[in-house]
Amino acid sequence: MTFENSTLGEILKSAFSAKVWGEMMIPALGATMYMLVMALIIMLIFGILLGDLLYMTDKNGLTPVPALNSVLSAIVNALRSLPSMIMIIITIPLGRMITGQGYGPNACIIALAISCIPMFARLVSNNLFEVSQGKIEAARAMGAGNFTILTKIVIPEALPALIRSFTVAVISVLSMTALAGAFGAGGIGHIAVQYGFNRFRYDILIATVLVLIIMAQLIQFLGDAAARLVLKKRHMM
Amino acid sequence: MSSPFIEIKNLYKSFKNSKGETIQVLEDVNLDIAKGEMFGIMGFSGAGKSTLVRCINRLEEPDTGDVIIDGMNITKLGTAELNKRREKIGMIFQTFNLFDSMTVFENIEFPLKATIKDKEKRKQRVLELADVVGLAEKVYDYPSQLSGGQKQRVGIARALANEPDVLLSDEATSALDPQTTLTVLDLLKKINREFGVTMILITHEIEVIKYACDKVAIIESGKIIEEGTTVEVLEAPKSKTAKIFTGVESSLAKAWEDKKGGAR
Ligand SMILES: Nc1ncnc2c1ncn2[C@@H]1O[C@H](COP(=O)(O)OP(=O)(O)O)[C@@H](O)[C@H]1O
Numbered sequence: 001m002t003f004e005n006s007t008l009g010e011i012l013k014s015a016f017s018a019k020v021w022g023e024m025m026i027p028a029l030g031a032t033m034y035m036l037v038m039a040l041i042i043m044l045i046f047g048i049l050l051g052d053l054l055y056m057t058d059k060n061g062l063t064p065v066p067a068l069n070s071v072l073s074a075i076v077n078a079l080r081s082l083p084s085m086i087m088i089i090i091t092i093p094l095g096r097m098i099t100g101q102g103y104g105p106n107a108c109i110i111a112l113a114i115s116c117i118p119m120f121a122r123l124v125s126n127n128l129f130e131v132s133q134g135k136i137e138a139a140r141a142m143g144a145g146n147f148t149i150l151t152k153i154v155i156p157e158a159l160p161a162l163i164r165s166f167t168v169a170v171i172s173v174l175s176m177t178a179l180a181g182a183f184g185a186g187g188i189g190h191i192a193v194q195y196g197f198n199r200f201r202y203d204i205l206i207a208t209v210l211v212l213i214i215m216a217q218l219i220q221f222l223g224d225a226a227a228r229l230v231l232k233k234r235h236m237m
Numbered sequence: 238m239s240s241p242f243i244e245i246k247n248l249y250k251s252f253k254n255s256k257g258e259t260i261q262v263l264e265d266v267n268l269d270i271a272k273g274e275m276f277g278i279m280g281f282s283g284a285g286k287s288t289l290v291r292c293i294n295r296l297e298e299p300d301t302g303d304v305i306i307d308g309m310n311i312t313k314l315g316t317a318e319l320n321k322r323r324e325k326i327g328m329i330f331q332t333f334n335l336f337d338s339m340t341v342f343e344n345i346e347f348p349l350k351a352t353i354k355d356k357e358k359r360k361q362r363v364l365e366l367a368d369v370v371g372l373a374e375k376v377y378d379y380p381s382q383l384s385g386g387q388k389q390r391v392g393i394a395r396a397l398a399n400e401p402d403v404l405l406s407d408e409a410t411s412a413l414d415p416q417t418t419l420t421v422l423d424l425l426k427k428i429n430r431e432f433g434v435t436m437i438l439i440t441h442e443i444e445v446i447k448y449a450c451d452k453v454a455i456i457e458s459g460k461i462i463e464e465g466t467t468v469e470v471l472e473a474p475k476s477k478t479a480k481i482f483t484g485v486e487s488s489l490a491k492a493w494e495d496k497k498g499g500a501r
């Protein structure tokens with residue numbers, strides 16, 4: 001199904017055919033979803049931990065440790081400046097160390113999660129800094145300790161912003177899973193490279209682009225809805 | 238005479254500005270405040286009022302000096318002891334600082350979580366406090382649904398949760414209109430009367446001093462320059478600052494006289 005042997009109409013028809021979707025897209029979508037969800041769980045745990053740490057140790061944070069903060073900040077910034085492709089290549093050996101394999105979905109999950117943690121951690125710490133100093137001081141004046149202030153005040157107050165950041169992160173992990181497909185991870189990206197790029201199967205290329213766009217839209221919609229729900233509950237919009 | 242309930246002795250506080258220069262914000266502040274008193278501290282913007290009141294519960298660490306409340310030297314407390322003592326030092330703010338993620342109920346409940354473990358008892362206490370500040374009907378609303386005066390009432394209920402013996406107020410009425418200011422001051426006076434809470438009210442509004450304070454200290458550039466009963470200070474102001482506040486030496490009053498003269 002290249003433009004040499006088929007018309008645009010035939011390509012489009014095939015792009016929406018049961019054969020393409022049933023045999024390739026749906027299974028690939030399953031693999032992509034698996035990688036996405038697993039990578040997000042890891043990113044969520046470590047990203048929030050690292051983001052909290054960046055926030056807590058900042059000179060304007062709850063428990064300033066400027067030396068540690070500078071080191072963490074420098075590492076996060078350095079990692080964030082690398083293009084995702086480079087990050088995936090760099091982190092694949094780490095995936096191998098953890099899963100015993102340098103290829104396949106599980107190694108890629110590790111690579112994806114590690115690639116996204118610095119970005120998500122920075123978003124989290126920025127969101128936490130948005131919580132007004134006044135609220136923190138009010139809690140402090142009541143005798144609340146730093147851990148209580150972080151978990152009971154700062155994080156809940158920042159929740160709508162945190163949901164928005166997570167939405168951004170989900171979409172970038174999604175685009176990275178597609179990229180990781182090119183490195184043997186399977187899923188939508190693999191299909192796109194294997195058929196679309198190597199064999200000029202434009203029908204499949206169109207189908208993969210469609211899937212990615214729909215997924216990104218859906219994620220954005222759900223993220224916005226969740227953030228709005230929280231704000232509505234608090235009568236803040 | 239017995240020793241005062243709150244004693245501030247030789248308090249100094251400085252900050253480093255962005256250029257790294259030291260600016261002295263509080264200089265040798267000494268104050269004695271009796272139990273159950275409504276004590277006003279008045280001064281212009283930047284005089285060091287907030288810094289002074291924040292040194293009392295150590296939101297700001299004094300450089301040197303002592304803050305002694307009911308015989309306990311606050312400046313000498315470790316973190317855990319300080320947090321324990323803070324439970325009984327209420328504080329209210331100009332910007333209210335309510336938690337938007339929580340209902341009125343949850344805002345008032347927050348300081349009680351550390352002190353009343355039984356959920357039912359805690360609920361009773363929250364409802365009692367909401368009643369004291371006249372917000373029984375609003376307990377399940379969120380702060381964003383309240384007016385400024387109502388928000389400050391929640392702030393007051395929250396500050397009173399653990400039956401404090403001291404209440405610190407940093408410009409608590411400065412964001413409110415004159416009418417609401419009076420109703421909030423009425424509430425503070427009622428609380429002072431009924432629960433015997435000693436209050437330190439920071440303000441740049443002379444009405445607050447006139448309406449609610451037994452005593453007043455005038456602060457200028459980090460120094461207490463005048464002090465006495467409200468009537469003493471306001472009837473016979475000595476310092477220039479006090480004279481400006483009372484209108485004896487007010488450029489506003491002078492301008493107004495000039496304007497009236499010009500119209501004639
Ligand atoms: N954290 C801080 N760092 C540097 N300077 C400060 C800080 N807090 C207050 N100041 C300075 O101390 C002075 C007194 O401030 P403040 O106590 O807030 O005055 P007031 O409440 O009377 O308006 C001001 O000049 C202010 O700029």
Ligand SMILES: [Mg+2]
Nearest residue numbers: 286287288408
């Ligand atoms: Mg102030």
